[in-house]
Amino acid sequence: xxxxxxxxxxxxxxxxxxxxxxxxxxxxxxxxxxxxxxxxxxxxxxxxxxxxxxxxxxxxxxxxxxxxxxxxxxxxxxxxxxxxxxxxxxxxxxxxxxxxxxxxxxxxxxxxxxxxxxxxxxxxxxxxxxxxxxxxxxxxxxxxxxxxxxxxxxxxxxxxxxxxxxxxxxxxxxxxxxxxxxxxxxxxxxxxxxxxxxxxxxxxxxxxxxxxxxxxxxxxxxxxxxxxxxxxxxxxxxxxxxxxxxxxxxxxxxxxxxxxxxxxxxxxxxxxxxxxxxxxxxxxxxxxxxxxxxxxxxxxxxxxxxxxxxxxxxxxxxxxxxxxxxxxxxxx
Numbered sequence: 001x002x003x004x005x006x007x008x009x010x011x012x013x014x015x016x017x018x019x020x021x022x023x024x025x026x027x028x029x030x031x032x033x034x035x036x037x038x039x040x041x042x043x044x045x046x047x048x049x050x051x052x053x054x055x056x057x058x059x060x061x062x063x064x065x066x067x068x069x070x071x072x073x074x075x076x077x078x079x080x081x082x083x084x085x086x087x088x089x090x091x092x093x094x095x096x097x098x099x100x101x102x103x104x105x106x107x108x109x110x111x112x113x114x115x116x117x118x119x120x121x122x123x124x125x126x127x128x129x130x131x132x133x134x135x136x137x138x139x140x141x142x143x144x145x146x147x148x149x150x151x152x153x154x155x156x157x158x159x160x161x162x163x164x165x166x167x168x169x170x171x172x173x174x175x176x177x178x179x180x181x182x183x184x185x186x187x188x189x190x191x192x193x194x195x196x197x198x199x200x201x202x203x204x205x206x207x208x209x210x211x212x213x214x215x216x217x218x219x220x221x222x223x224x225x226x227x228x229x230x231x232x233x234x235x236x237x238x239x240x241x242x243x244x245x246x247x248x249x250x251x252x253x254x255x256x257x258x259x260x261x262x263x264x265x266x267x268x269x270x271x272x273x274x275x276x277x278x279x280x281x282x283x284x285x286x287x288x289x290x291x292x293x294x295x296x297x298x299x300x301x302x303x304x305x306x307x308x309x310x311x312x313x314x315x316x317x318x319x320x321x322x323x324x325x326x327x328x329x330x331x332x
Contacts, residue, residue, distance in 0.1 A: 003041075003044045003047075005019045005046075007044070008037060008040055008041055008044065011044075012036060012037055012040055014037070022034045022038065023038065023041060061093055061094050061095060062094065062096075062115055062116060063090070063095070063096055063116060063118070063119065064099065064110075064115045064117075064118040064119070065097070065099075065119045065121065066098075066099050066119070066120050066121065066130065067098075067099070067101065067123075068101055068122055068124055068126070068127050068188070069100050069101070069102045069103075069123070070100035070103075071100065072102065072185070074123075075247055075273060077276055078290070078292050081293045082121055082296040082299075083096070083098065083296075084296070085292065085293040085296025085297040085299070086297070086299060086300035088297055089300035089301050090300050090304070091304060094116070110139070115139055116139075117139060117141070117303040118134050118140070118303075119142045119143075119296075119300070119303055120134070122144070122145055122146040123145065123146065123185075124146075124185075124187045126187060128148075131143065131153070135153070140303060141153050141154070141306075142155075142302050142306070144156045144157075144295055144299045145157060145158065145190070145295070151314065154299075154303075154314060155316040156298045156317045156319065157295075157317070158291065158295055158321055159320055159321050160193035160194050160197065160272075160290065161196045161197040163290065163321025163323065164193070164194040164196070164197025164272070165197035165198075166321070166322075166323045167201075167242050167288050167323055168198050168201035168202065168242055169204075170286075170323060171242070171268065171270070172201065172202075172205050174268070174329055174330070174332060175331060177239075178210075178236065178238045179198075179202070179238060179241070180214070180215065180231050180242070181194075181213065181241070181242050181244070182215050182223070182224060182227040182241060182243045183214065183216050183244050184217065184219040184248065188219070190244075212234065213234075215227040215230055215231060219245045219247060219248065220251070221248075222251060224243060224248035224250060224253075225251035226255075228253075228255035228256060229255045229259075232255065232259050232261075237266075238267065239267060240269070240270075240329070241267060241268070241269050242272075243269060243270065244272055245273050246271035246272065246274070246275040246278060246287055248271065249269050249270070249271030249272075250281060253269060253281065256269075263283055263328050264328050264329050265330060268330050269286070269329070270285075270286045270287060270288070270329060271285050271286070271287040271288070272287060272290065273287060273288070273290050274287040274288065274289035275287070278324070279326070283326070283328050284327045285328050286323070286324065286326045286327075286329050287324055287326075288321050288323050288324070290321055294319050
């Protein structure tokens with residue numbers, strides 16, 4: 001039979017309330033008593049009963065991580081990095097619940113009995129209704145990956161526009177002028193940020209914007225393959241293609257190879273996200289590193305601080321993107 005707080009209280013000759021407070025570092029219990037009770041709990045291999053604890057403290061010990069979508073447009077690398085980052089900083093007493101907003105049943109109650117805090121990994125304005133629901137329930141909220149103007153929300157974002165700007169500028173520095181863009185999901189704001197960086201880099205270098213070189217797509221392999229084939233049908237093909245994520249880039253590389261051309265000798269490619277597989281495709285793929293791991297560590301730390309009513313800086317946090325150069329770009 002497992003050891004309970006009452007067992008520890010009996011051995012320590014104190015009330016079970018004193019034991020509970022000591023184990024939760026209450027300021028009302030002196031240090032000597034805390035040390036004594038914690039040592040006794042360790043000796044007896046006491047394991048906290050979080051169900052009982054949650055009833056006493058009115059806490060669920062659950063933190064939700066909600067993605068815009070898990071099945072549509074969320075790359076495997078991005079998904080894993082976010083979960084890994086939050087998990088690295090999470091207190092062991094909390095459980096993580098991971099869901100997609102797009103397939104979440106709104107009938108399931110979202111309130112502070114079920115969630116102590118929620119991290120929303122947001123991609124689009126379609127998430128605003130969900131975010132509004134959380135705020136109305138006064139649940140501590142952190143939004144990762146998208147700018148939301150609300151003082152109740154902690155915002156942590158990647159500077160995607162700057163990352164895209166750097167990628168296209170790198171093409172230009174390597175004497176490319178006919179540079180194409182394959183976009184991600186149109187409803188995702190990251191697509192807009194990356195398009196903006198692409199256009200600004202061309203404008204700053206006096207290269208005209210050519211709409212036939214901008215292809216709307218989705219954040220997946222098939223879209224990269226289909227979109228690249230459209231570019232290959234042009235009378236004058238691009239010499240370089242900026243892909244809005246690495247999955248798109250790999251699909252594009254397959255289309256180039258099947259057409260009898262090669263990367264980078266005929267067409268140079270840069271992706272976005274710096275996925276794990278970038279080092280394992282041929283040629284190795286240059287990519288903009290979106291530091292999702294750091295972004296999610298910040299998210300996990302901030303949500304814990306909000307839950308524990310710690311004073312925090314509510315300014316928006318921007319995590320810098322960085323171009324990682326490999327073998328997929330040729331100097332003309």
